Amino acid sequence: MGRIFFRGANLIDGAHAPKANATVVVEGERITAVGTNGNMPKPTVHDTVYDLGGKSLMPGMVMCHYHVAYDNVARMEDIDMRHPPTFLTLIAAKNAELLLRSGYTGAVGAGTMHNIDVTLKRAIDAGMIQGPRFLPCGRDLVTTGDSVDCHPQFWNLQMPGLARICDGPDDFRKAVREEIKNGVEIIKLYPTGGHGLFWPADVMTMSQAEIDAAAEAAHERGKKIRGHIISKKGILASLKAGVDVIDHGDMMDEECIDIMAKQGTFVTPSLYFPWMMVEEKRRTGKSGFGGVEEMEKGLEHSAHVIPLAQKAGVKFVVGDDFGIASLPHGAYAKELQAYVKGAGISALDVITWATKNGAELLGMGDELGTIEPGKIADLLVVDGNPAKNITVLEDRDNLDVVMKGGQFVTCQLTPAKVRLQRAA
């Protein structure tokens, strides 16, 4: 089988400053050559060549906080009570394909119903449906009366789909082991309230002993663990337990940053929703959302603390609660501008969060996330320069190529005519 040549690319490799007029060669599943000099291999008549004329070539992105089976939900009950599991699985399969076509070749689950993440991963890996490489999450593991344990007692639901109620370290340990038995590779906890949930941020909805037991049980079997964690107290408790991903992390400060940087903890700041709400209020003078003043304060804190954490080497990744009514599926890359415009992070750094850091969380940092010889060819060709203007990634029409594992998911380019190279 012939090789694929991308020539004349603005190369954004996920780790370094962009390089103009670069060539990248893909052979089978992998990238075999990357360069800007004359030593690159020359295409033969068996190869396919695409001249990009300065369009950008970058690694596929990784959505690191993903609820593939949230069907644009408006209320808590919509999450687990609107659709039967079979129908919801089909909706989720459509969302997974949409995510891939939006330029995300990887996804890390952040909580799902009926083990849908695991089912999708299996179907994607078997080639039955199209979707990203998936690190599947399972049910929310929560304590009795936690924000996610929201259905009235008299409904007698037991919440078999969305959540599993655990009280005490032994319960959490057992639940983590069951999730792993079911194929889950990243566990989701709710150590604090806040960030839109019923309990406020300063309420700890798990004890230190419960967080410790859950994290230990996950790590013993080589799996990862993440948590909805807002307050400083919650962040410090979770870092002490060695939680791998801090979701939201609104109230982190320099003490937290120090530990996160040392432990290599990943953080999904999920700034898009508050940033969008505050922007709307600044633009129109009003907001359709009640808590916008509080969001404005939170955003000011984030704008101060995220650049500090970035400088300290904290590994940020991208991802947000897409799949709720105010953040519908498909608008995924709109999140990225929030870090540029709302927190002053450079577009190039945000691209590194979305590519290199995401691949590391996926557990595939050696295989994915940057454009280097030997790595798997998960690539995007972007009509525009996202390192200068991150918003070009928002429009799927600007994605001329989405490639996963050397295979085109979409390709809107026409191959160049190649002059025949004769053997010498």
Ligand SMILES: [Zn+2]
């Ligand atoms: Zn979430």
